[in-house]
Amino acid sequence: MTRTPLVVAVALALLLIPPPAPQAADRPSVAWHPGKLRPGDVAWVLVQGVPDGASLEGSLGARSLLFFPYASGHAAVVGIDLETKPGPHAWHVAIVEAGREPRRLSGKLTVARRDFAVQRLTLPNNMVDLDPETERRAVSEGERLRTLYRTITPERLWRGRWTRPVAGQEPGTGFGSRRIINGQPRAPHTGIDFAAPRGMPVVAVNGGRVALLGDYFFPGRFVALDHGLGLYTLYFHLDTVSVTDGERVERGQAIGTVGSTGRATGPHLHFGAQAGPARIDPAALLGLDVND
Numbered sequence: 001m002t003r004t005p006l007v008v009a010v011a012l013a014l015l016l017i018p019p020p021a022p023q024a025a026d027r028p029s030v031a032w033h034p035g036k037l038r039p040g041d042v043a044w045v046l047v048q049g050v051p052d053g054a055s056l057e058g059s060l061g062a063r064s065l066l067f068f069p070y071a072s073g074h075a076a077v078v079g080i081d082l083e084t085k086p087g088p089h090a091w092h093v094a095i096v097e098a099g100r101e102p103r104r105l106s107g108k109l110t111v112a113r114r115d116f117a118v119q120r121l122t123l124p125n126n127m128v129d130l131d132p133e134t135e136r137r138a139v140s141e142g143e144r145l146r147t148l149y150r151t152i153t154p155e156r157l158w159r160g161r162w163t164r165p166v167a168g169q170e171p172g173t174g175f176g177s178r179r180i181i182n183g184q185p186r187a188p189h190t191g192i193d194f195a196a197p198r199g200m201p202v203v204a205v206n207g208g209r210v211a212l213l214g215d216y217f218f219p220g221r222f223v224a225l226d227h228g229l230g231l232y233t234l235y236f237h238l239d240t241v242s243v244t245d246g247e248r249v250e251r252g253q254a255i256g257t258v259g260s261t262g263r264a265t266g267p268h269l270h271f272g273a274q275a276g277p278a279r280i281d282p283a284a285l286l287g288l289d290v291n292d
C-alpha cells in the first residue's frame with residue numbers, strides 16, 4: 001500500500017467523522033480458546049496483528065507460552081494442571097521488536113471448578129505397600145518422567161488433529177479421579193484408561209519423537225512421545241513396544257500393543273498427556289482445535 005491514498009482517505013475522513021481506528025496490523029489482538037477453562041484443560045492462544053520480524057513472549061500464571069506461527073499470527077498451547085485452583089489466572093503477552101519498547105498486553109482467564117470422581121480399587125498389598133527398595137525405585141522413575149516433561153523441544157512436531165491411541169469409540173475414563181487403594185487415599189489418576197484386549201495395537205496420537213522407553217514399576221512397559229513445544233503423550237502397561245528410542249513417529253503409527261505390565265488390574269491402555277509440568281486431560285488434547 002502506498003502512503004498517499006491512505007493520507008488522503010484519512011484527511012477526507014477527518015472532514016466528516018472522528019479519526020478512524022488504527023489499522024488492524026497496528027493493533028495486536030489476543031484470543032484465548034476455549035473461553036472457559038477447567039483443571040486438566042488444554043488452552044491455546046492466538047495473537048494476531050503482530051508486525052513481521054517481531055517475537056512474542058508470554059505467560060499464563062506461572063507457565064511460559066511457547067509460540068509457533070499459525071493462521072497468519074502466532075499461537076501457543078498451554079496446559080491447565082489437574083490441581084489448578086479455580087479462579088482468575090493472569091496472562092501476559094509481550095511483542096518484542098528491535099529498537100522499540102516491547103508492547104505488553106495482559107488479561108485474566110477464569111478457571112472453573114471441576115469435580116472429580118472418587119475411585120476405589122483393591123490391589124494386592126505388595127503393589128500398594130512398597131518395600132523400601134521398590135519405593136526408591138518408583139520415586140526415581142517418577143522423577144525421571146518429571147525431568148522429561150520439563151525438557152522443551154523448541155520445534156513443533158505435531159500437526160492438525162489428534163487421533164485416538166486405540167481403535168473403538170468408547171471415551172477413555174478416570175481422569176483426575178481421586179483414588180482410594182485398599183482403603184488408603186492416593187495420588188489422583190493423571191491419565192485416561194481405555195479398556196482393550198491384550199495385543200490390540202496402540203498408535204501415536206500425533207507426530208512426535210520417541211523420548212523415553214522403559215519398564216517401570218507403576219507404568220510397566222511404556223512409551224513417552226515428545227510432540228515438541230513441551231507436549232508429551234504417554235502409553236502405559238504395554239505388552240509389546242515396536243519403536244526405538246529417538247525414532248520419529250507419525251500420527252496413527254503403531255508403537256506397541258495393549259497389555260497389563262506394571263501396576264494394572266488387567267489389560268488396558270493408560271494414556272497420559274503433559275504440557276510441560278502441567279498434567280492435562282488427554283481427552284482435552286484429543287479435542288484440541290488447532291487445525292493445520
Ligand SMILES: [Zn+2]
Pocket residue numbers: 174189191192193269270271
Ligand atoms: Zn490409568
